[in-house]
Amino acid sequence: EMFGQLTSGLEAAWNKLKGEDVLTKENIVEPMRDIRRALLEADVSLPVVRRFVQAVSEQAIGVGLIRGVRPDQQLVKIVHNELVKLMGGEVSELVFAKSGPTVILLAGLQGVGKTTVSAKLALYLKKQGKSCMLIAGDVYRPAAIDQLVIVGEQVDVPVYTAGTDVKPAEIARQGLEEAKKKKVDVVIMDTAGRLQIDKAMMDELKEVKRALNPTEVLLVVDAMTGQEAAALVTTFNLEIGITGAILTKLDGDSRGGAALSVKEVSGKPIKLVGRGERMEDLEPFYPDRMAGRILGMGDVLSFVEKAQEIMRQEDAEELQKKIMSAKFDFNDFLSQTRAVARMGSMSRVIGMIPGMGKVTPSQIREAEKSSKIMEAMIEAMTPEEREKPELLAESPVRRKRVAQDSGKTEQQVSQLVAQLFQMRVRMKNLMGVMEGGSIPALSN
Numbered sequence: 297e298m299f300g301q302l303t304s305g306l307e308a309a310w311n312k313l314k315g316e317d318v319l320t321k322e323n324i325v326e327p328m329r330d331i332r333r334a335l336l337e338a339d340v341s342l343p344v345v346r347r348f349v350q351a352v353s354e355q356a357i358g359v360g361l362i363r364g365v366r367p368d369q370q371l372v373k374i375v376h377n378e379l380v381k382l383m384g385g386e387v388s389e390l391v392f393a394k395s396g397p398t399v400i401l402l403a404g405l406q407g408v409g410k411t412t413v414s415a416k417l418a419l420y421l422k423k424q425g426k427s428c429m430l431i432a433g434d435v436y437r438p439a440a441i442d443q444l445v446i447v448g449e450q451v452d453v454p455v456y457t458a459g460t461d462v463k464p465a466e467i468a469r470q471g472l473e474e475a476k477k478k479k480v481d482v483v484i485m486d487t488a489g490r491l492q493i494d495k496a497m498m499d500e501l502k503e504v505k506r507a508l509n510p511t512e513v514l515l516v517v518d519a520m521t522g523q524e525a526a527a528l529v530t531t532f533n534l535e536i537g538i539t540g541a542i543l544t545k546l547d548g549d550s551r552g553g554a555a556l557s558v559k560e561v562s563g564k565p566i567k568l569v570g571r572g573e574r575m576e577d578l579e580p581f582y583p584d585r586m587a588g589r590i591l592g593m594g595d596v597l598s599f600v601e602k603a604q605e606i607m608r609q610e611d612a613e614e615l616q617k618k619i620m621s622a623k624f625d626f627n628d629f630l631s632q633t634r635a636v637a638r639m640g641s642m643s644r645v646i647g648m649i650p651g652m653g654k655v656t657p658s659q660i661r662e663a664e665k666s667s668k669i670m671e672a673m674i675e676a677m678t679p680e681e682r683e684k685p686e687l688l689a690e691s692p693v694r695r696k697r698v699a700q701d702s703g704k705t706e707q708q709v710s711q712l713v714a715q716l717f718q719m720r721v722r723m724k725n726l727m728g729v730m731e732g733g734s735i736p737a738l739s740n
């Protein structure tokens with residue numbers, strides 16, 4: 297699994313919050329340490345990790361309580377949002393020229409997958425209905441030209457070659473001329489890769505760039521190189537000015553550092569990612585999907601989002617007041633049960649909770665059944681009883697009536713009443729924790 301180590305490193309953080317009621321300054325210390333460690337092990341650079349951890353901590357402390365959402369789930373959501381931000385937020389689309397051919401200049405060190413990307417990109421654009429042409433600009437390795445011709449044939453895209461005796465900038469000019477003649481939509485130029493950055497390489501790229509006036513200058517970087525990839529993007533951008541990066545070999549056992557660092561470190565977005573050796577394995581870089589994959593918990597994210605939505609829709613303040621004054625009654629109990637129901641069927645909700653993947657279908661049915669039983673009993677109460685649970689607590693006669701009207705046992709009704717008072721206590725305690733104050737004395 298992609299970034300598996302990072303994913304399991306982060307899991308340690310969520311696990312430390314099991315059994316907590318709310319995120320606090322104290323109980324996030326350990327999880328934040330896990331997050332920090334996981335990111336460093338994924339080869340994200342230290343300053344980036346520091347800023348990330350700081351941003352997550354601040355939000356975690358201030359996030360407050362969302363009904364039905366556990367603190368570990370809240371933290372997952374916050375980390376997700378920050379990961380998306382870190383990777384640039386929105387997907388960064390390729391830009392196309394308004395008139396004439398769109399020119400894409402590819403640069404990169406040797407072996408990063410540049411030649412492969414040239415053909416992959418051509419195929420990707422062809423699928424969008426654009427005609428393409430490749431230009432072979434690596435004049436130092438005849439084998440590189442041959443290789444481009446071969447991959448060009450594989451995706452059925454013409455390759456412009458001029459041998460190894462012509463200067464790359466001149467090849468660029470000739471190739472572009474040819475593309476204009478043939479009314480090609482997109483020209484992709486492959487350039488020479490070196491083992492490391494040197495002045496000759498940069499100078500040559502600058503010349504080629506001047507000759508082409510490209511719409512996009514994309515640096516191809518290898519995900520396996522981690523934060524080094526981010527440093528390369530920065531250097532190339534300062535030297536020649538680039539519009540973005542293409543991250544290759546994301547299918548390998550890369551740790552994630554490159555995907556997470558490139559935008560933050562260089563200011564330039566990752567536009568596309570290579571996820572395999574096949575020509576089809578190139579796709580846009582979606583920060584939100586990437587974050588979702590890293591966390592491996594797409595379901596939890598949508599669950600928390602839905603809960604937040606419902607929370608906003610309802611009068612949160614009203615509820616808070618009730619909790620503060622211990623007036624949480626059966627009406628609130630009912631609307632809370634229904635709010636959870638609205639988040640999707642009970643079974644889905646349970647399935648979404650991390651660490652609860654092993655819940656059996658029979659346990660799910662059990663949970664659904666007990667919430668139906670609760671509803672039936674609350675519906676059998678008078679409006680007065682719903683508002684004043686004390687009435688039921690004090691009167692066995694009332695409890696018996698509710699039991700009869702709902703078709704449940706008196707014991708079940710007693711349990712429900714006890715549960716409501718327990719919830720009042722729990723909520724009051726929770727408020728105490730959240731305000732950093734002491735736990736208020738119980739009165740009922």
Ligand code: GDP
Binds near residue numbers: 405408
């Ligand atoms: P160049 O020197 O930058 O032109 O690199 P090549 O295009 O020749 O690629 C170098 C090696 O990396 C080749 O064996 C490619 O098949 C492989 N490669 C390129 N992109 C990917 C990718 O996204 N995933 C995997 N697994 N291999 C890739």
